[in-house]
Amino acid sequence: MNSEHICDISLAITGSGGAGSITAGELLLSLAGKNSCFGMMRRSFGPQIRGGEAAALIRISHRAVECMNDSFDLLLALDWNNADRFAEEIALRPDSLIIADPAAGDIPEAFQELGVEIIEVPMKALAKDITAGRPNMVALGLLSHWLGFCSDEAGKLIDQVFGRKGEEVTGGSRAAFTAGFTEPLIVAAREARPRPERGDPGNRGTRWHFNGNQGCGLGAIRGGIRFAAAYPITPASDLLEWLSPRLEQLGGSLVQAEDELASINMVIGASFGGVPSMTATSGPGLALMTEAMGLAVASETPAVVVNVMRGGPSTGIPTKSEQVDLNMAVYGLHGDAPHLVLGALDHADCILTTEWAVRLAEALQTVAIVLTDQNLAQSTVLIPEPKYELPEIPARVIAQPTDGYQRYEITDSGVSPMAIPGTASSTYVADGLEHTESGKPSTAAADHLAQLEKRSRKIQSFDFGGHWADIRGVGQTAILTWGSSSAVAREAGARLRAAGHEVKVIALRLLLPASPEKLAGELENVSRILIVEQSHSKQFHHYLRAFYDFEADTRTLARPGPLPITPAEIVEKIENWS
């Protein structure tokens, strides 16, 4: 490991349902925040709704991290029930460490192969001696000691989290934590290993703790969303659940629809009523929504759809990530339907991108699809407070009462003032049929052309500014990527730079409309391009080939989910370029 990663630990906590591995993981991440660290946590589950095996996959670092690392330094198993399911997700190295309970039986072969050092701690037995003590709190103590966390902070956190459950539970949890924290086997093992450097004291600023779905939700309400329609689908449901009470707090509302066909149409109806509106879904749901998105484009009704990608096609792998709805988002609408597609690059960017998408959809009176994925949506990060500035974007242009009002008036910008129901003298009928400027249905070639050009012009002539991409570094080698692969590529870029390579990482945030001139400018002195994506059919590569020209030596690193792409894979590809 290079010096940049010396205080960067990845660990996994596994256990079957009821063992509390996820709770322990969440508390550990919170503790990391209270100990001047940053971090990230993913959850992985078996197929059972309750009682199944679960794994908390955590990375804790003294610098801000935006993706998981290549492998794990430590695996703590509360038990081994079905834990081998996670073997490919929890990649260990020969120098990794396993902490296991001897009462849990033999360590699965998948974890033994590398000859990893094993420390056996009787977590169950230790917890049993404590009233209301739980093995997962013992584990939290063990790991907190391992990470050098402050035990006082842990006590406070336990009181805060379990306070409502009464004194017996908090007392038991504290005692179990202490039993783990002071467990001699761990103290000795810790002493025997090099201690990570303590944190940079400059990192004591406010930390934000959220998952990508919450980030999108916050971006949405910051952008002005006040109505949402919802049909549950993994992994987008938590975003909709997050929005429901908060929209209500803001004087808006969320309606649970009967299906995705209804939810997108409800969004269009509410937006027609003048209220910025959205829905969230995942691949199969997006497929159901594409017809109505064509309606929103044709009727010029602003609508925002956050699509949280998961493994596909069909039900696919609903709980795992894959960047595979790009084709559908870009090409899935019927007819010539200019619209916006944006991809959030990391957790903080979920906020920015969703807010931007809402403002753009409102200003341009069209559909904006925001693509995130399960990896962003359902992993939690602990990062510095995200700060960003969006360019000035005009609000939806509202028509004043006018005689002879023409809803689809041809204007220079392509944007026509929209009358909101309730406005006298400007009643009109929004139509998915091709229409004249007044909205009257028309099959005339001239009307079709004029409206097609107007709808295209409003997007093509709009100045999207500098947010079209996130660009880090300079060099003749470029890594070109999008979505949640961006954070991985950035980390790979940092490692490559540390190893003496000059690398530029370009992550496209605005996918539609494409920005060929801007990208060409960025690639001017680039001789090697690596396109990175999590898709078996290389959807992003094909998208780039459709909209952009490349003169450089261009290669791809594309593979499907469910396993996330790692920084090491990218580093290797660049280092072994020949």
Add this chain to the structure above:
Amino acid sequence: MSLAEKISDLDTFLTYSVVLEEEAADRHDELADMMEVHNNPEVAATFRKLAHYSRLHAREIRDRSSGRSLRVIAPWDFEWEGMEGPETGDISDVNYLMSTGHALKIAMGNEQRAHDFYFEISKGSPDPAVRALAAEFAEEEKEHLELLEKWLEKHPESDEDMRWDPDPAHMPE
């Protein structure tokens, strides 16, 4: 109690008469619009003309009502013998291939019913003023009928056209 007996004052009678004529005019216009859209300009012109006459008659009645207060009656509270006013043609009786002669026959039916409506009142209303005015209106409707009859003589087309359609329906959406 018959409708004629219920129409016992001039205001009620004038209200019925105005609505009868205005609804007839609106329906004739509506039928003319249908024919225009369906490329039957001749029949469209016929219905348009009929709308014009109904409207003239309505205006005449409105003029005669000036200074009086017409009643406000909801459309469904008129006690017409049929579903709509007697001079209002039935939408379901038309066809886009219909001839002028057919349109005129429909119009004659409307005028006949209007005549009968006024005639009944001219016999049955308890108010002599209503009876007198109704008799006058009935007479006018009779004149309309005679005019239509003459008009019809110029249009001996049969309705065979509308039973034989060489063009099948098509799919607009």
Add this chain to the structure above:
Amino acid sequence: MDQAAQQIALTPKDFKSALKPVWCPGCGDFAVLNAITKALAFMGLPREEVALISGIGCSSRIAAYTSVYGFHGVHGRALALASGLKAARGDLTVLVAGGDGDGLSIGGNHFIHACRRNMDMTYIIMDNEVYGMTKGQASPTTAPDWADSKLTPHGTGIRPFQPAGLALTAGASFIARGFTGDPNGLAKILVAAIGHKGFSFVQALSPCPTFRPEQMLWKHHVKAFDQEISSNPVEAAQRIQADDGMSTGIIYQNERPVFRPGTGVDNGMGSIESEFTI
């Protein structure tokens, strides 16, 4: 004249747009348009406070023929679009209109859920038991032995939906049936339907002169229900089942809680952003 007086003075014609319908001469849908405009004029509603939402099909063209706000959306989704509008804009009077195919086949799921949700809106199905815009195919209300469609040359062989019964089972709180041969009677039903607090469903029997010319005889079969409006679903179900589908009038009305999402009170971002900090 002040504004209020002007609004009261609106006539049915003021609720029509300048567009001439593309419906075939003789189509019952003209009468639905007339009934709607008569009802709105009678109720004295300002045009800008009414929205008429429709889907796709002959009858769904109706939105463009009125002078209120309208949305002519995609096939089968009018109720969903209208539900979003009503949720966001509870102040508007929302009407939804469309055909039997739009509402009961492709939009069937939205129909039962709209009945169940009981938002304050009025839904008119202009029922001619046929798809007109696509040249006369059987719809979910077509009799099983109607064999005049090339798509189902032996008839569908499937019993049709009974729209009123379906609405009752799904929870509509107002159910009526009207006939386009009696546009004034239909207008009266619509006034009651629009005035009803909750989801009101009106089936308008609307003959198709082009694909179902035999329906032009409906005017000889339609009759009024001879009973009062029922507020008892069991009684209403019996009435619907015992009927041949040709009786008109308000069948059922029973007020129940109206679905109104949100409070409309904006309490500000408050603690939302601080939930993210640790």
